[in-house]
Amino acid sequence: xxxxxxxxxxxxxxxxxxxxxxxxxxxxxxxxxxxxxxxxxxxxxxxxxxxxxxxxxxxxxxxxxxxxxxxxxxxxxxxxxxxxxxxxxxxxxxxxxxxxxxxxxxxxxxxxxxxxxxxxxxxxxxxxxxxxxxxxxxxxxxxxxxxxxxxxxxxxxxxxxxxxxxxxxxxxxxxxxxxxxxxxxxxxxxxxxxxxxxxxxxxxxxxxxxxxxxxxxxxxxxxxxxxxxxxxxxxxxxxxxxxxxxxxxxxxxxxxxxxxxxxxxxxxxxxxxxxxxxxxxxxxxxxxxxxxxxxxxxxxxxxxxxxxxxxxxxxxxxxxxxxxxxxxxxxxxxxxxxxxxxxxxxxxxxxxxxxxxxxxxxxxxxxxxxxx
Amino acid sequence: xxxxxxxxxxxxxxxxxxxxxxxxxxxxxxxxxxxxxxxxxxxxxxxxxxxxxxxxxxxxxxxxxxxxxxxxxxxxxxxxxxxxxxxxxxxxxxxxxxxxxxxxxxxxxxxxxxxxxxxxxxxxxxxxxxxxxxxxxxxxxxxxxxxxxxxxxxxxxxxxxxxxxxxxxxxxxxxxxxxxxxxxxxxxxxxxxxxxxxxxxxxxxxxxxxxxxxxxxxxxxxxxxxxxxxxxxxxxxxxxxxxxxxxxxxxxxxxxxxxxxxxxxxxxxxxxxxxxxxxxxxxxxxxxxxxxxxxxxxxxxxxxxxxxxxxxxxxxxxxxxxxxxxxxxxxxxxxxxxxxxxxxxxxxxxxxxxxxxxxxxxxxxxxxxxxx
Numbered sequence: 094x095x096x097x098x099x100x101x102x103x104x105x106x107x108x109x110x111x112x113x114x115x116x117x118x119x120x121x122x123x124x125x126x127x128x129x130x131x132x133x134x135x136x137x138x139x140x141x142x143x144x145x146x147x148x149x150x151x152x153x154x155x156x157x158x159x160x161x162x163x164x165x166x167x168x169x170x171x172x173x174x175x176x177x178x179x180x181x182x183x184x185x186x187x188x189x190x191x192x193x194x195x196x197x198x199x200x201x202x203x204x205x206x207x208x209x210x211x212x213x214x215x216x217x218x219x220x221x222x223x224x225x226x227x228x229x230x231x232x233x234x235x236x237x238x239x240x241x242x243x244x245x246x247x248x249x250x251x252x253x254x255x256x257x258x259x260x261x262x263x264x265x266x267x268x269x270x271x272x273x274x275x276x277x278x279x280x281x282x283x284x285x286x287x288x289x290x291x292x293x294x295x296x297x298x299x300x301x302x303x304x305x306x307x308x309x310x311x312x313x314x315x316x317x318x319x320x321x322x323x324x325x326x327x328x329x330x331x332x333x334x335x336x337x338x339x340x341x342x343x344x345x346x347x348x349x350x351x352x353x354x355x356x357x358x359x360x361x362x363x364x365x366x367x368x369x370x371x372x373x374x375x376x377x378x379x380x381x382x383x384x385x386x387x388x389x390x391x392x393x394x395x396x397x398x399x400x401x402x403x404x405x406x407x408x409x410x411x412x413x414x415x416x417x418x419x420x421x422x423x424x425x426x427x428x429x430x431x432x433x434x435x436x437x438x439x440x441x442x443x444x445x446x447x448x449x450x451x452x453x454x455x456x457x458x459x460x461x462x463x464x465x
Numbered sequence: 466x467x468x469x470x471x472x473x474x475x476x477x478x479x480x481x482x483x484x485x486x487x488x489x490x491x492x493x494x495x496x497x498x499x500x501x502x503x504x505x506x507x508x509x510x511x512x513x514x515x516x517x518x519x520x521x522x523x524x525x526x527x528x529x530x531x532x533x534x535x536x537x538x539x540x541x542x543x544x545x546x547x548x549x550x551x552x553x554x555x556x557x558x559x560x561x562x563x564x565x566x567x568x569x570x571x572x573x574x575x576x577x578x579x580x581x582x583x584x585x586x587x588x589x590x591x592x593x594x595x596x597x598x599x600x601x602x603x604x605x606x607x608x609x610x611x612x613x614x615x616x617x618x619x620x621x622x623x624x625x626x627x628x629x630x631x632x633x634x635x636x637x638x639x640x641x642x643x644x645x646x647x648x649x650x651x652x653x654x655x656x657x658x659x660x661x662x663x664x665x666x667x668x669x670x671x672x673x674x675x676x677x678x679x680x681x682x683x684x685x686x687x688x689x690x691x692x693x694x695x696x697x698x699x700x701x702x703x704x705x706x707x708x709x710x711x712x713x714x715x716x717x718x719x720x721x722x723x724x725x726x727x728x729x730x731x732x733x734x735x736x737x738x739x740x741x742x743x744x745x746x747x748x749x750x751x752x753x754x755x756x757x758x759x760x761x762x763x764x765x766x767x768x769x770x771x772x773x774x775x776x777x778x779x780x781x782x783x784x785x786x787x788x789x790x791x792x793x794x795x796x797x798x799x800x801x802x803x804x805x806x807x808x809x810x811x812x813x814x815x816x817x818x819x820x821x822x823x824x825x826x827x828x829x830x831x832x833x834x835x836x837x
Contacts, residue, residue: 148650149650149653149654150653150657151653151657152649152650152653210616214612214613214616217612218608218609218612218613236590236608237590237656240586240589240590240612241586241590241649241652241653241656243616244582244586244615244616244619244649245646245649245650245653247616247619247620248619248642248645248646248649249646251623251638251642252639252642252643252646255635255638255639255642256639258635258639260632260635262635263627263630263632263634263635263638266623266627266635266638267624267627267628267630270620270623270624270627271624273620274617274620274621274624277524277613277616277617277620278520278521278524278617280613281521281522281523281524281613281617282521284609284613285522285523
């Protein structure tokens with residue numbers, strides 16, 4: 094197969110993924126995002142652990158492994174628990190409704206449970222063997238435990254909210270259920286797109302909105318709902334979270350091709366190895382022009398190639414270079430900026446303390462400049 | 466291997482599974498159970514279909530196949546939708562609270578959705594290839610669709626209830642969530658017991674209470690909760706349903722060994738082929754005496770036998786005969802009668818119209834004399 098000249102992998106540098114984002118609020122610059130993420134994690138983790146301990150054996154152990162609290166041998170571990178953007182958003186959203194951050198904690202825990210339910214099932218469906226630098230649950234404990242523990246976490250999410258026995262908890266559960274259904278729809282779309290030769294940018298964005306936007310939307314509003322916010326406020330915060338999710342996913346798609354494996358914990362050219370129809374690929378294919386057409390020919394040939402596993406670093410680098418040449422990388426970076434802007438606009442329609450607004454803005458800034 | 470003299474399979478006759486149950490209420494004899502089951506089905510099915518139609522493609526089609534509404538080629542089908550005991554109980558329980566049967570319909574639909582979520586996932590985990598005389602979803606549409614559509618039905622169950630936006634719907638969802646968690650716990654126990662040589666009768670009953678009792682408990686009370694019944698009434702109806710579930714499962718375990726394949730839709734000696742540690746087996750093993758000890762030796766040898774698939778009808782018939790000789794069959798039939806009696810006693814603590822009580826009793830009678 095004739096391929097364009099290969100380029101060496103170029104790890105993404107801080108700020109390079111999405112060139113400087115003008116922060117919506119000067120006040121956002123002053124926010125300590127690390128502390129904000131840490132606060133969400135610190136508030137949510139003990140409650141999350143207590144919830145997981147309710148699971149019948151061996152599901153409690155399997156879940157503890159998934160969350161990185163123990164290793165495969167059952168020994169305590171302080172594994173990478175992820176960025177914890179969702180818990181930070183959930184407790185912050187309680188403050189948007191004038192409530193204490195603690196009011197958002199059951200929401201933070203419920204959202205984390207739903208997120209991890211989807212990871213357990215998606216990793217199995219997608220055959221992914223690694224997550225957060227560790228073997229996935231189905232690899233270590235088998236497919237049945239991955240299904241079962243996923244189901245248990247999903248049920249537990251509703252339990253954690255509904256045992257509050259308040260009207261607002263019912264409202265929060267309803268919003269979480271809507272988000273969960275969107276998550277499942279998104280995974281269904283993701284799977285069906287894998288079998289198609291072409292996917293439009295619109296379809297890709299719809300899928301990513303379901304897979305990532307809907308749950309970030311819920312995380313951004315669930316604390317407010319638990320704090321008694323009205324539906325209009327909750328809807329506006331959901332809008333912020335939804336577009337933040339799309340920005341997040343655009344950055345994820347950039348990292349999935351050009352990310353530094355040291356930071357992301359994934360292989361080089363990870364999404365290309367998985368033949369993922371992510372935004373940069375779909376945008377490049379839809380852009381037209383010689384590089385776009387050449388990319389289309391190569392990917393169509395790849396799709397029929399059974400020896401895909403033997404591809405070298407250079408083969409993937411060549412494809413990444415074509416995607417970039419066709420404009421897929423720049424379009425996706427621009428899309429992250431657009432979604433970031435829409436997310437911040439949504440905040441303007443909500444009455445909330447200026448410091449809370451600044452923290453929402455800072456989390457949005459963080460999401461688009463992260464390296465992992 | 467030396468085996469006791471084999472007996473020919475003896476299909477169970479109506480009334481033979483559990484010798485004549487004295488009906489708790491003479492009025493129960495006058496109830497047309499077929500009409501009662503048909504009413505639940507007629508009320509719930511259109512709402513269930515409308516809920517399933519909300520699923521994104523191809524999940525709607527996969528779910529329609531699972532429910533027997535279409536065949537594997539996508540053509541309309543009037544497949545076996547099951548006995549529909551749960552919907553009948555849910556609409557009847559609304560009447561126990563003095564509400565119209567229709568009030569129980571969202572509860573009936575939610576319970577059916579949870580039940581079918583668990584069937585989709587359990588069939589995959591257990592590797593079961595047939596359900597209701599048809600190939601299971603994972604056989605026809607693949608494991609990913611079985612996981613995904615199961616997840617979607619589970620989410621839809623909560624959605625159907627919570628969109629009622631009432632306090633009682635929140636209470637009903639909470640009870641359904643508790644039942645769902647029990648269902649998952651039961652499946653976890655079932656899987657772990659498969660890897661153990663011995664299981665006690667108590668462990669087996671706990672597992673069956675989780676797998677079957679909890680959801681029948683929810684079905685028997687959810688309509689009443691939606692109809693505004695207080696927690697004491699709901700708890701009493703749950704108790705009825707829980708013990709009805711244990712009676713149901715005891716009969717299922719008898720049918721799983723001695724049932725007529727024509728009626729059950731399963732193979733002869735179905736549970737023995739799957740080496741299931743069902744109640745008759747566990748009771749026989751725990752009974753002591755020569756037949757019990759002989760059975761223990763044979764099953765221990767079977768557990769190490771890799772050529773299990775080559776076993777003949779006579780091999781299974783010999784095992785069934787030993788289980789019966791050790792008293793496992795009679796103990797299980799007696800257990801069905803005990804649970805049936807406890808279920809009926811629970812009804813006595815609830816104030817409800819005599820005709821509704823007679824219908825609950827008639828459904829309990831039906832469950833223990835059924836042939837499939």
